[in-house]
Amino acid sequence: MLANRTEQKMAIKVLSIxxxxxxxxxxxxxxxxxxxxxxxxxxxxxxxxxxxxxxxLLTNATIxxxxxxxxxxxxxxxxxxxxxxxxxxxxxxDVTVIDMQGKWITPGIIDVHSHLGVxxxxxxxxxxxxxxxxxxxxxxVWAEHSIWPQDPGFQTARAGGxxxxxxxxxxxxxxxxxxxxxxxxxxxxxxxxxxAEAPYGLKMACGENPKRVYGSRKVLPSTRMGNVAGYRSxxxxxxxxxxxWEKYESDYNAGKNPEAPKRDLELDTLMGVLDGEILIHNHxxxxxxxxxxxxxxxxxxYHAGTFHHGVEAYKIADLLAENGNCVAMWPDWWGFKMEAxxxxxxxxxxxxxxKNSCAVVHSDSATTIQRLxxxxxxxxxxxxxxxxxxxxxxxxKWITHNAAKSLGISDKVGSLASGKKADVVVWNTNxxxxxxxxxxxxxxxxxxxxxxxxxxxxxSDFLLGQAQGNK
Amino acid sequence: MKKNNVLISKSxxxxxxCISVAGLIATTALASVAxxxxxxxxxxxxxxxxxxxxxxxxxxxxxxxxxxxxYASGETPESITPDSxxxxxxxxxxxxxxxxxxxLGLVEVGAVSQSRDASDKKADITFxxxxxxxxxxxxxxxxxxxxxxxxxxxxxxxEGIFKGQTFIVDLSGEFNSVIRANDAxxxxxxxxxxxxxxxxxxxxxxxxxxxxxxxxxxxxxxDKSKNKxxxxxxxxxxxxxxxxxxxxxxxxxxTDILALxxxxxxxxxxxxxxxxxxxxxxxxxxxxxxxxxxxxAIDNLPNSFDSLHGSLTMIAELEKAGVNVILTPSGESHxxxxxxxxxxxxxxxxxxxxxxxxxxxxxxxxxxxxxxGRISVGKKADLVLWSNDPxxxxxxVDAMWINGQKVSTQSRQDALRDRYTTQSxxxxxxxx
Numbered sequence: 057m058l059a060n061r062t063e064q065k066m067a068i069k070v071l072s073i074x075x076x077x078x079x080x081x082x083x084x085x086x087x088x089x090x091x092x093x094x095x096x097x098x099x100x101x102x103x104x105x106x107x108x109x110x111x112x113l114l115t116n117a118t119i120x121x122x123x124x125x126x127x128x129x130x131x132x133x134x135x136x137x138x139x140x141x142x143x144x145x146x147x148x149x150d151v152t153v154i155d156m157q158g159k160w161i162t163p164g165i166i167d168v169h170s171h172l173g174v175x176x177x178x179x180x181x182x183x184x185x186x187x188x189x190x191x192x193x194x195x196x197v198w199a200e201h202s203i204w205p206q207d208p209g210f211q212t213a214r215a216g217g218x219x220x221x222x223x224x225x226x227x228x229x230x231x232x233x234x235x236x237x238x239x240x241x242x243x244x245x246x247x248x249x250x251x252a253e254a255p256y257g258l259k260m261a262c263g264e265n266p267k268r269v270y271g272s273r274k275v276l277p278s279t280r281m282g283n284v285a286g287y288r289s290x291x292x293x294x295x296x297x298x299x300x301w302e303k304y305e306s307d308y309n310a311g312k313n314p315e316a317p318k319r320d321l322e323l324d325t326l327m328g329v330l331d332g333e334i335l336i337h338n339h340x341x342x343x344x345x346x347x348x349x350x351x352x353x354x355x356x357x358y359h360a361g362t363f364h365h366g367v368e369a370y371k372i373a374d375l376l377a378e379n380g381n382c383v384a385m386w387p388d389w390w391g392f393k394m395e396a397x398x399x400x401x402x403x404x405x406x407x408x409x410x411k412n413s414c415a416v417v418h419s420d421s422a423t424t425i426q427r428l429x430x431x432x433x434x435x436x437x438x439x440x441x442x443x444x445x446x447x448x449x450x451x452x453k454w455i456t457h458n459a460a461k462s463l464g465i466s467d468k469v470g471s472l473a474s475g476k477k478a479d480v481v482v483w484n485t486n487x488x489x490x491x492x493x494x495x496x497x498x499x500x501x502x503x504x505x506x507x508x509x510x511x512x513x514x515x516s517d518f519l520l521g522q523a524q525g526n527k
Numbered sequence: 528m529k530k531n532n533v534l535i536s537k538s539x540x541x542x543x544x545c546i547s548v549a550g551l552i553a554t555t556a557l558a559s560v561a562x563x564x565x566x567x568x569x570x571x572x573x574x575x576x577x578x579x580x581x582x583x584x585x586x587x588x589x590x591x592x593x594x595x596x597x598y599a600s601g602e603t604p605e606s607i608t609p610d611s612x613x614x615x616x617x618x619x620x621x622x623x624x625x626x627x628x629x630x631l632g633l634v635e636v637g638a639v640s641q642s643r644d645a646s647d648k649k650a651d652i653t654f655x656x657x658x659x660x661x662x663x664x665x666x667x668x669x670x671x672x673x674x675x676x677x678x679x680x681x682x683x684x685x686e687g688i689f690k691g692q693t694f695i696v697d698l699s700g701e702f703n704s705v706i707r708a709n710d711a712x713x714x715x716x717x718x719x720x721x722x723x724x725x726x727x728x729x730x731x732x733x734x735x736x737x738x739x740x741x742x743x744x745x746x747x748x749x750d751k752s753k754n755k756x757x758x759x760x761x762x763x764x765x766x767x768x769x770x771x772x773x774x775x776x777x778x779x780x781x782t783d784i785l786a787l788x789x790x791x792x793x794x795x796x797x798x799x800x801x802x803x804x805x806x807x808x809x810x811x812x813x814x815x816x817x818x819x820x821x822x823x824a825i826d827n828l829p830n831s832f833d834s835l836h837g838s839l840t841m842i843a844e845l846e847k848a849g850v851n852v853i854l855t856p857s858g859e860s861h862x863x864x865x866x867x868x869x870x871x872x873x874x875x876x877x878x879x880x881x882x883x884x885x886x887x888x889x890x891x892x893x894x895x896x897x898x899x900g901r902i903s904v905g906k907k908a909d910l911v912l913w914s915n916d917p918x919x920x921x922x923x924v925d926a927m928w929i930n931g932q933k934v935s936t937q938s939r940q941d942a943l944r945d946r947y948t949t950q951s952x953x954x955x956x957x958x959x
Binding site for chain 1: 634637639808835860918943944
């Protein structure tokens with residue numbers, strides 16, 4: 057894995073390395089040290105700015121906290137972009153007080169699986185940037201480099217209460233590349249939407265898609281065992297890469313002047329997973345495949361992360377909870393592929409019922425992302441018809457707190473606890489009613505959407521100035 | 528739901544007299560199902576989707592698979608002796624919902640090509656996919672969970688502009704589910720990945736013009752015996768021109784819609800627009816032409832340059848303008864039971880409950896000339912008893928009937944759920 061001298065120099069030149077203070081360690085060493093090579097882990101940093109905000113007190117609402125509580129006739133105080141307090145009879149000075157009698161308030165909705173911006177509307181080839189289907193392992197690609205922030209779907213998702221969302225690459229590849237978590241604010245750059253503190257995700261895919269796409273090209277994988285061989289080979293390479301960097305690090309710190317390993321974008325991402333910095337998001341439908349993916353993660357000493365789609369998660373709910381996996385599921389999509397044939401409408405509820413579980417409802421759709429509350433409602437009511445005793449305060453977790461947990465951001469968003477980012481949705485009624493609509497949406501305490509005030513209804517560049525009707 | 532309690536007890540009394548006549552006719556016509564038991568559903572909030580509106584504490588009498596009487600509160604004659612009675616306990620009874628614009632029964636698993644029968648490269652205007660309909664598909668019981676009792680299947684055809692013909696099925700799951708084959712002619716217009724949309728319009732126009740010329744020629748011929756018999760492909764076109772068949776036209780952009788309205792006028796076509804995503808731009812023209820629009824309530828995104836003007840309020844706006852709207856399920860065929868939720872979203876965005884119900888029942892029945900879609904005398908007894916508001920997610924189907932026969936909403940999904948939620952010391956495979 058080590059580069060020869062010329063390549064090493066090239067690497068140093070190309071990568072904007074940070075030159076650390078090496079004087080001290082150099083003094084202790086007999087060998088003169090070159091500048092230390094480090095990898096910039098955040099080369100495309102967030103430039104997100106909170107929209108104009110004011111301190112706000114929303115009163116007299118039914119509040120679902122996202123952590124399993126329901127508070128009737130309660131208030132929530134948003135100060136400096138954070139949830140300051142949730143309770144009854146709150147008051148504060150210099151705040152805008154809005155009576156929310158009859159309304160419901162929830163944390164901002166979080167979608168862990170979206171392709172907005174990378175498979176945007178309109179669906180034209182020119183903007184079809186969601187899946188680098190040119191090799192089974194494309195860990196080197198980052199979804200953020202494909203995002204078209206003018207996708208009108210961001211606005212319609214916001215009108216559905218979505219405040220944070222992970223944009224993932226597609227599922228044709230064993231390793232599809234990095235996903236990125238965004239704040240759902242209008243911006244003309246991806247960086248302007250980027251959730252600064254959120255870890256990267258790595259998209260992996262089980263099953264039919266990789267074997268179909270590459271098998272048809274007579275390239276590995278053409279079978280599920282080919283899939284697993286592909287993952288294992290990649291993790292073996294990543295393990296060696298990580299070891300090489302660790303050796304470089306320790307040798308350098310010991311005062312030696314080692315050659316830095318040759319930088320490899322693909323392996324950077326996989327190493328990030330092995331280091332626990334990048335979270336796995338694994339498109340995987342079937343019980344037996346998820347069980348293999350869990351063992352695979354143990355074989356290479358990383359966490360298997362979140363299983364996405366997980367149509368058969370209900371068959372192994374115990375195993376998933378025991379291993380600490382989140383599972384992001386649809387309530388009822390099925391039948392489009394063999395691996396989606398064994399759908400049950402109670403899947404989410406069955407996964408959720410196990411202790412230490414992490415059940416998430418996701419969209420994977422520019423249409424249903426607008427109504428994740430309805431997606432969760434379908435699970436809530438179908439499950440209750442069949443022996444479960446779930447309540448609204450339970451169901452909201454699937455699209456808020458548990459989703460945040462899956463994305464590694466539950467300490468910042470996903471619940472209305474004191475100190476959390478003030479991502480808040482005001483609903484006209486019980487959000488699990490078909491007649492529910494988000495009326496106001498706040499991100500970091502700033503109003504980003506208001507159903508009754510056009511001033512707070514953003515419009516994509518793409519739709520601006522398009523011809524209207526004759527009348 | 529908003530109640531519209533129409534006081535019609537008097538008219539109902541007189542109607543109940545007429546009913547026995549209608550009942551007799553039905554008996555004669557349906558000799559094959561003469562064994563069907565009669566059923567009285569009592570104490571229901573009956574949403575008739577007819578001029579009778581919503582009847583509280585009403586009863587519906589079913590004989591020989593048809594509705595033989597609808598009685599308002601207190602009007603049910605004591606002389607009635609049904610084989611069985613269901614007490615609705617005040618719950619809502621609606622006509623069974625009628626889905627459309629999907630390939631139910633022509634697909635089991637989307638990606639398994641051997642399980643797909645909705646298209647064929649060589650399929651043309653004569654394509655009769657009803658021959659491939661599988662009433663035993665696992666999708667059908669699952670679809671019933673959405674209160675859907677019948678369906679207008681719209682195959683995808685082949686490479687030409689004509690995609691074949693629709694067929695109508697009920698969702699009984701029985702081998703005689705196909706109610707009518709070779710129904711409407713399907714044509715697909717609009718944006719093309721290769722080539723110009725103009726060619727599709729020209730092809731349609733020329734096909735109609737040529738057929739009209741041929742018909743006129745044969746009508747004028749002195750010796751009609753010398754007329755050439757129309758080719759198989761020409762027959763559906765002739766039927767279109769004679770007004771015997773509907774033309775179901777997929778088109779989204781306003782220019783394509785206007786072109787179709789013009790053809791309708793020129794050839795007196797029975798036109799139905801499908802998709803019509805930019806219909807809002809030409810809604811007055813659509814109303815003036817009296818053309819129904821079949822579309823989804825939730826396809827609000829600008830997915831193409833043909834559909835830049837969609838919104839969740841579109842259905843309500845079209846309806847308000849006077850367009851006869853049929854709500855079609857979004858997506859393909861596995862989740863069409865969600866039609867009722869789509870209708871609910873349309874209601875949340877301005878459509879009235881009454882219009883929403885009509886858009887999934889009577890409007891479809893009227894357009895496709897089905898003897899269902901309303902709860903009134905003589906209609907097929909396709910009925911759904913709901914636990915509550917049919918459009919609410921918390922509501923479920925408590926009971927449903929197709930042709931007066933009770934049908935189950937249990938599906939393969941329920942069997943799988945039960946297997947994995949039942950405790951057992953043995954592997955799950957032993958739980959059946």
